[in-house]
Amino acid sequence: xxxxxxxxxxxxxxxxxxxxxxxxxxxxxxxxxxxxxxxxxxxxxxxxxxxxxxxxxxxxxxxxxxxxxxxxxxxxxxxxxxxxxxxxxxxxxxxxxxxxxxxxxxxxxxxxxxxxxxxxxxxxxxxxxxxxxxxxxxxxxxxxxxxxxxxxxxxxxxxxxxxxxxxxxxxxxxxxxxxxxxxxxxxxxxxxxxxxxxxxxxxxxxxxxxxxxxxxxxxxxxxxxxxxxxxxxxxxxxxxxxxxxxxxxxxxxxxxxxxxxxxxxxxxxxxxxxxxxxxxxxxxxxxxxxxxxxxxxxxxxxxxxxxxxxxxxxxxxxxxxxxxxxxxxxxxxxxxxxxxxxxxxxxxxxxxxxxxxxxxxxxxxxxxxxxxxxxxxxxxxxxxxxxxxxxxxxxxxxxxxxxxxxxxxxxxxxx
Numbered sequence: 001x002x003x004x005x006x007x008x009x010x011x012x013x014x015x016x017x018x019x020x021x022x023x024x025x026x027x028x029x030x031x032x033x034x035x036x037x038x039x040x041x042x043x044x045x046x047x048x049x050x051x052x053x054x055x056x057x058x059x060x061x062x063x064x065x066x067x068x069x070x071x072x073x074x075x076x077x078x079x080x081x082x083x084x085x086x087x088x089x090x091x092x093x094x095x096x097x098x099x100x101x102x103x104x105x106x107x108x109x110x111x112x113x114x115x116x117x118x119x120x121x122x123x124x125x126x127x128x129x130x131x132x133x134x135x136x137x138x139x140x141x142x143x144x145x146x147x148x149x150x151x152x153x154x155x156x157x158x159x160x161x162x163x164x165x166x167x168x169x170x171x172x173x174x175x176x177x178x179x180x181x182x183x184x185x186x187x188x189x190x191x192x193x194x195x196x197x198x199x200x201x202x203x204x205x206x207x208x209x210x211x212x213x214x215x216x217x218x219x220x221x222x223x224x225x226x227x228x229x230x231x232x233x234x235x236x237x238x239x240x241x242x243x244x245x246x247x248x249x250x251x252x253x254x255x256x257x258x259x260x261x262x263x264x265x266x267x268x269x270x271x272x273x274x275x276x277x278x279x280x281x282x283x284x285x286x287x288x289x290x291x292x293x294x295x296x297x298x299x300x301x302x303x304x305x306x307x308x309x310x311x312x313x314x315x316x317x318x319x320x321x322x323x324x325x326x327x328x329x330x331x332x333x334x335x336x337x338x339x340x341x342x343x344x345x346x347x348x349x350x351x352x353x354x355x356x357x358x359x360x361x362x363x364x365x366x367x368x369x370x371x372x373x374x375x376x377x378x379x380x381x382x383x384x385x386x387x388x389x390x391x392x393x394x395x396x397x398x399x400x401x402x403x404x405x406x407x408x409x410x411x412x413x414x415x
Contacts, residue, residue: 015141
């Protein structure tokens with residue numbers, strides 16, 4: 001038995017202990033984990049500084065550096081996220097269907113833990129804590145395989161979480177952090193279909209495709225976030241500018257940031273000069289089609305590839321369209337099924353936009369940055385699914401459980 005398989009078996013054994021805890025015990029465990037992060041803040045930030053220094057020495061891009069970086073506010077926000085998860089309703093044991101059949105048997109569907117989740121991620125040390133919290137709250141064990149760029153941060157966070165597990169009398173293997181970061185070790189992990197119930201990759205498109213193509217376990221994935229804002233002819237112009245600026249500039253490295261803005265031809269002359277000024281003042285590079293280029297001083301000509309791009313930076317593609325159906329057609333062609341936004345005061349156009357698109361999140365007059373588990377009331381998210389399995393969109397606690405049938409009878413037989 002290899003080291004990876006031994007760790008997976010230990011995590012599976014520990015997961016049965018977690019599944020046997022009651023809701024109060026799991027809540028207490030998460031509270032202890034949050035306190036441990038704060039107690040170990042100095043060690044965690046020092047470890048993160050080592051990772052950042054190594055990343056800068058390798059000339060890592062700004063988007064990756066932003067995802068990697070921790071500071072006191074982010075660290076304490078991480079602890080608060082764990083407390084929010086702790087306070088959420090426990091999904092385990094939740095009855096989602098309950099009926100008595102004509103023959104007298106009682107049929108229920110009940111949420112139960114998935115088992116063992118393999119998290120494979122890049123650069124985001126907050127995932128180490130938040131994924132552990134979500135998996136444990138839903139009664140699961142978790143195997144965490146972070147990237148080499150965050151190895152010191154992830155190890156320090158795991159040490160803090162391990163201290164909380166020990167305090168609560170839970171096997172530390174319930175949160176297993178892999179320190180063997182060879183690609184061969186990840187491949188081995190992805191083959192353990194009898195021990196791993198679900199793999200969730202978070203990171204760049206290359207990583208997610210690698211996991212999806214090599215796994216023998218189910219994979220929840222989204223390859224990238226090409227998020228669109230369509231500004232309809234009836235939109236409130238000031239409001240639409242605010243949605244655009246927030247969606248593009250508040251955190252451009254996030255997968256829910258806007259990458260393309262589509263503008264109805266009838267409002268382009270009014271909207272685009274205001275939008276262009278607001279964006280360029282914030283350092284955004286504009287890549288415009290022919291119809292919008294003249295209205296956007298300093299813009300450059302957009303290519304076809306720009307409309308398929310996830311820039312994850314202060315860059316946005318712009319296009320003028322004839323109507324809501326033209327916007328829908330463009331989005332259908334270039335969508336990554338992540339998040340689409342319409343700015344409009346026309347209720348019929350809003351409904352047309354919602355029903356015509358199949359993306360995981362569709363918004364009306366709200367920033368794309370709300371496409372986030374915490375913002376949508378999940379407390380925190382373990383990932384985003386654009387794969388239509390049991391979960392679609394931001395994934396929280398319920399997505400880490402499955403529904404099974406529980407049937408209660410009084411001796412009924414079918415024959």
